[in-house]
Amino acid sequence: LPRRSAAAPATAHAAAPGMAHATAPATAHAAVPAPSASVNEPVEGFWAGAPDGGVEIRGVVSGDDGRAVGHATLTLIDSRGHQLSRAVTLADGAYAIWTPGMGTYVLIASAAERDPQVATLVVGDQPVDFNLILTGSNKLAGVVRDLEGKPVPGAVVVLTDVRGEVVTTGTTDAEGSYSLSGVTSGGYTLAVSADSFRPAAVPVEVTGAGQTRQDVELRPGARIRGTVRVRDGGPLNDARVTLLDAAGNVVGTTTTGEDGAYAFADLTGGQYTLIATGYPPVADTVSINGRDDDDRDLWLVHSD
Known part of the structure; x- marks a missing residue:
């Protein structure tokens, strides 16, 4: 030429x-x-x-x-x-x-x-x-399994960068496989969550063009759930339920709904203490003159 x-x-x-x-x-x-x-x-x-x-x-x-x-x-x-x-x-x-x-x-x-x-x-x-x-169009792929090696379908996979910003997300298929494309080289955190399992997060380094593989193992998550009821058996709405671990540390706190139900998820095995309480007491000063009715409303709420 x-x-x-x-x-x-x-x-x-x-x-x-x-x-x-x-x-x-x-x-x-x-x-x-x-x-x-x-x-x-x-x-x-x-x-x-x-x-x-x-x-x-x-x-x-x-x-x-x-x-x-x-x-x-x-x-x-x-x-x-x-x-x-x-x-x-x-x-x-x-x-x-x-x-x-x-x-x-x-x-x-x-x-x-x-x-x-x-x-x-x-x-x-x-x-x-x-x-x-x-620039290389890298791909991050792998399989999410439980402790027995069985695939976990429907798990949510989230990739975040070093600043904590979400880069991309995905969901595992019926075989527990996931694939995230268009990932540039660098360090990331891969977070995986699924129903009935404890969430997991692992660091991953993506280098060069091609595919980086990262498998993730999820541990089963225990759950405590129940209903808070009053003496006659009816559900107690807006009751405060607190869960403590064996060392007395607060693991979580929740408030019951109209059905009186509560639940704590993503727990490890071990001994826990459940504490259910109604509203804390409220005090108010009232002066009565002895001649007229004196209306006074009291509001019971949970202090945050």
């Missing part, structure tokens, strides 16, 4: 609004692909190899780890969304693709197991050196 000198100054400039991984135009000493550095294909009768008046865009596609990304696909489209040419990078990540001439174009780069990138390029009459970085 015809080539312009790599040392020729590039008057065109490249802009990639919102694309943090699009690099600035490379300098003259940057790696420049050979004429065979990419495979150009004709599109709708237009030969993308070296059209008359065409300008070459060239560069290197690499990963966020700095390694070259081979077999990445580069697609060039115009401002109307029409495809103009296509190229594929070599093993060293080098590519070269031709434009019909000066103008504004959109370059799309994609590769397996990586997030695609899009850059807007303003091309003049000189070759444009433009490198791209494709």
Whole structure:
């Protein structure tokens, strides 16, 4: 393919609004692909190899780890969304693709197991050196099981970053499997919860492109439940129920509803103490003059 000198100054400039991984135009000493550095294909009768008046865009596609990304696909489209040419990078990540001439174009780069990138390029009459970085589209997957090794279906899986922000969520299938895609490299906390099990949280490190596996084991969660009743057997509404562990520490507190029911979940085995109380006493001062009725209402509430 015809080539312009790599040392020729590039008057065109490249802009990639919102694309943090699009690099600035490379300098003259940057790696420049050979004429065979990419495979150009004709599109709708237009030969993308070296059209008359065409300008070459060239560069290197690499990963966020700095390694070259081979077999990445580069697609060039115009401002109307029409495809103009296509190229594929070599093993060293080098590519070269031709434009019909000066103008504004959109370059799309994609590769397996990586997030695609899009850059807007303003091309003049000189070759444009433009490198791209494709971050790995990592996947976190695994199986949630109980202590007997049986899968736990319907478990909720939540992935949070180091700041505690939720990154993504999922649910295990009938086989207890989960899969969270689009996870970037870094450290996370994986939290899993399911009915009748104690919630679990494990640290996980996602590295490189591909799939990171993290299985999780859930322990069964004991539950205490019952009904608070008055002497005649009827349910007691708004009673305060407190659960203490063997050391006298408060494990939880709840208030009964109209049916008098209470429940404590996610408990470990051991000895506990249940304390049920009505309303705490209320005192008020009343002055009686001995001649008229003196109405005075009293309100019983739980102090928070």
